Amino acid sequence: MSGVLAIVEEHGGSFARSAGAVVSAAAMVASNLDTRVEAIVLGDSGVQERAASLGTFGARKVTVVTHPVLASYHPDGYLEALEPLVGDGEYDAVLLAASDQGKDLAPRLAARLDVPLLQEATGLSVDGGRVIVTRPVYAGKAVLSATSDVAPLLATLRASAFTELGGGSPAEVEVITPSLDAEAWPMRIVSHRSTGEGLPDVSEASVIVSGGRGLGGPEHWGVMEELRRALGPEATLGASRAVVDAGWRPHSEQVGQTGKTVSPRLYFAVGISGAVQHLAGMRTAGTIVAINKDPDAPIFKVADYGVVGDAFEIVPRLAEEIRSLKESGASDSGRSA
Amino acid sequence: MKIVVCVKRVPDTETRIRIDAQGLGIDPAGVKHVVSPYDEFALEAALRLKDETACEVSVMTIGGEECVETLRTCLAMGADRAVLLRGAFGQDGLAIAKALAEALTADSPDLLLFGLKAADDDQQQVGPMVGTLMGHPCATAVASFGVEGERVICEREVEGGVQTVTLPLPSVLTITKGAHQPRYPSLKGIMAAKKKPMEIREALAGPQRISVRKLELPPERDAGRIVGEGVGAVPELVRLLAQEARVL
Ligand SMILES: Cc1cc2nc3c(=O)[nH]c(=O)nc-3n(C[C@H](O)[C@H](O)[C@H](O)COP(=O)(O)OP(=O)(O)OC[C@H]3O[C@@H](n4cnc5c(N)ncnc54)[C@H](O)[C@@H]3O)c2cc1C
Numbered sequence: 001m002s003g004v005l006a007i008v009e010e011h012g013g014s015f016a017r018s019a020g021a022v023v024s025a026a027a028m029v030a031s032n033l034d035t036r037v038e039a040i041v042l043g044d045s046g047v048q049e050r051a052a053s054l055g056t057f058g059a060r061k062v063t064v065v066t067h068p069v070l071a072s073y074h075p076d077g078y079l080e081a082l083e084p085l086v087g088d089g090e091y092d093a094v095l096l097a098a099s100d101q102g103k104d105l106a107p108r109l110a111a112r113l114d115v116p117l118l119q120e121a122t123g124l125s126v127d128g129g130r131v132i133v134t135r136p137v138y139a140g141k142a143v144l145s146a147t148s149d150v151a152p153l154l155a156t157l158r159a160s161a162f163t164e165l166g167g168g169s170p171a172e173v174e175v176i177t178p179s180l181d182a183e184a185w186p187m188r189i190v191s192h193r194s195t196g197e198g199l200p201d202v203s204e205a206s207v208i209v210s211g212g213r214g215l216g217g218p219e220h221w222g223v224m225e226e227l228r229r230a231l232g233p234e235a236t237l238g239a240s241r242a243v244v245d246a247g248w249r250p251h252s253e254q255v256g257q258t259g260k261t262v263s264p265r266l267y268f269a270v271g272i273s274g275a276v277q278h279l280a281g282m283r284t285a286g287t288i289v290a291i292n293k294d295p296d297a298p299i300f301k302v303a304d305y306g307v308v309g310d311a312f313e314i315v316p317r318l319a320e321e322i323r324s325l326k327e328s329g330a331s332d333s334g335r336s337a
Numbered sequence: 338m339k340i341v342v343c344v345k346r347v348p349d350t351e352t353r354i355r356i357d358a359q360g361l362g363i364d365p366a367g368v369k370h371v372v373s374p375y376d377e378f379a380l381e382a383a384l385r386l387k388d389e390t391a392c393e394v395s396v397m398t399i400g401g402e403e404c405v406e407t408l409r410t411c412l413a414m415g416a417d418r419a420v421l422l423r424g425a426f427g428q429d430g431l432a433i434a435k436a437l438a439e440a441l442t443a444d445s446p447d448l449l450l451f452g453l454k455a456a457d458d459d460q461q462q463v464g465p466m467v468g469t470l471m472g473h474p475c476a477t478a479v480a481s482f483g484v485e486g487e488r489v490i491c492e493r494e495v496e497g498g499v500q501t502v503t504l505p506l507p508s509v510l511t512i513t514k515g516a517h518q519p520r521y522p523s524l525k526g527i528m529a530a531k532k533k534p535m536e537i538r539e540a541l542a543g544p545q546r547i548s549v550r551k552l553e554l555p556p557e558r559d560a561g562r563i564v565g566e567g568v569g570a571v572p573e574l575v576r577l578l579a580q581e582a583r584v585l
């Protein structure tokens with residue numbers, strides 16, 4: 001037996017944005033290894049109904065692990081539920097999303113299974129029967145290609161870097177209800193407070209509107225918000241470290257070496273000078289737009305399109321133009337990256 | 338209370354990365370090294386706890402002899418003692434975690450602090466691996482924490498929010514920036530560091546099972562263009578984004 005396993009993330013009965021990309025990447029690897037693709041999803045019972053739909057991305061079989069205590073992520077519960085399933089599967093590769101949850105879980109799973117782990121893969125390929133992972137290192141200043149000498153190859157994937165397949169037929173679904181006891185887990189989750197106003201996280205968003213010190217103060221983020229809204233629900237807000245250090249925006253929005261590394265389809269850098277530590281976090285973005293009043297700002301060296309001028313004049317106008325483009329129906333949006 | 342902070346020596350974040358002749362690593366010539374930024378946050382967190390309560394802060398690293406310099410910096414910032422586990426490790430975080438876990442088991446600290454991720458390989462894994470190997474609970478991405486009796490209370494930064502968790506001691510935390518602006522070593526600290534204990538042992542040399550195929554520079558971005566100046570350039574920018582880049 002062999003195969004490629006995608007561990008799919010679920011939130012409140014719906015699949016995470018990353019699900020399609022992770023299963024599709026697993027399907028691509030499996031087809032190159034001439035083996036089958038499976039998916040596992042953990043959650044409360046609600047997720048069962050949707051499980052077969054992962055077949056669209058190529059999954060042949062989906063194992064749904066349900067238990068009330070799996071309704072939200074807890075590392076001990078997820079590890080306890082997954083370890084036997086992954087350990088006994090004799091998989092060639094096991095893939096998860098490089099979300100906060102995936103990156104928290106994968107190292108623990110690696111330690112339990114005694115296999116190495118490669119986090120935040122931006123590419124996967126197969127060479128001579130071995131799965132090769134490419135991933136940014138030195139905060140994006142270099143790209144590493146590496147493989148594990150033992151199976152399964154365990155990796156987390158930056159979902160925005162992988163394309164979704166489509167057109168597969170519904171998967172076979174198996175439901176498992178393990179016996180789990182949350183009382184036995186030493187870590188207690190006391191509370192959860194949302195801060196992101198429901199916006200996608202910068203590490204996941206496909207469009208980011210990022211602001212720097214050039215915006216002058218937190219009270220000026222209205223124009224950024226306006227641009228974000230014009231770009232639609234897949235857009236989110238980002239920030240430079242200068243802005244976060246000044247307390248204008250939360251650290252969760254920081255892009256760069258000591259913030260998040262992002263690869264969105266479209267990145268707007270507004271009033272950001274383009275220090276190496278910032279570039280490190282966003283240079284793999286698909287298209288970069290820079291708006292800065294200094295024509296010599298280093299950000300223009302990496303930007304695909306730049307506009308020199310005052311953000312307070314340019315950004316509202318940009319929002320307006322994008323809104324009218326979208327209203328005219330001439331936009332190309334809705335396609336995923 | 339005994340706290341151990343695991344720190345890694347990494348190239349300075351300003352460093353320009355050049356690839357070596359074999360195409361498997363970086364060219365070390367002219368590269369300046371620093372304590373990995375997140376490890377400085379972790380050390381700062383430990384030192385703040387020490388400022389408030391009686392505790393002993395150790396720093397531990399795995400690497401070559403040159404890491405003594407890195408550890409001295411940590412001692413100068415205020416750590417009490419340092420341990421260098423001598424060994425050459427590559428990309429396999431689990432091999433590093435095993436070596437650290439072995440050394441830490443002997444030290445039996447109450448609190449084990451790690452950086453969220455190391456600024457060179459960016460693997461974001463060694464902390465929770467050590468926790469799992471040692472059978473200690475682990476909270477990742479901790480922006481702030483406090484110790485109350487036998488439990489640590491942590492605020493974790495997670496997608497779209499902040500999660501509060503509590504863990505019994507001993508436990509493992511990986512630290513993110515939060516309010517941990519690292520202190521600078523004082524002159525007094527630098528002088529004192531010279532007299533603080535620095536222990537050098539061999540790291541547990543287990544198998545390293547990640548094979549590097551290639552290290553390369555990322556593809557150069559095509560030279561961008563300045564669309565224009567001021568609001569007048571906006572319609573053309575939007576046209577380019579929609580029709581040329583096809584991203585709107
Ligand atoms: C170890 C380490 C880690 C770091 N990690 C990060 C990180 O993760 N992320 C990060 O971003 N930085 C990081 N930095 C900091 C980095 O070096 C820079 O200091 C920071 O990115 C600067 O932020 P900024 O571009 O917003 O501000 P500035 O460099 O001050 O740039 C402001 C820009 O705004 C422009 N401007 C001013 N007014 C206007 C206007 N009205 N309209 C348009 N443009 C205007 C200016 O021309 C200027 O280019 C790190 C530094 C170190 C040492």
Ligand SMILES: Nc1ncnc2c1ncn2[C@@H]1O[C@H](COP(=O)(O)O)[C@@H](O)[C@H]1O
Nearest residue numbers: 343398399451452454455460461462463
């Ligand atoms: N060689 C090492 N020596 C000591 N600690 C390390 C070493 N490598 C990683 N760590 C610790 O593990 C954290 C995460 O590293 P990584 O998983 O490599 O991103 C770092 O911030 C350090 O706290």
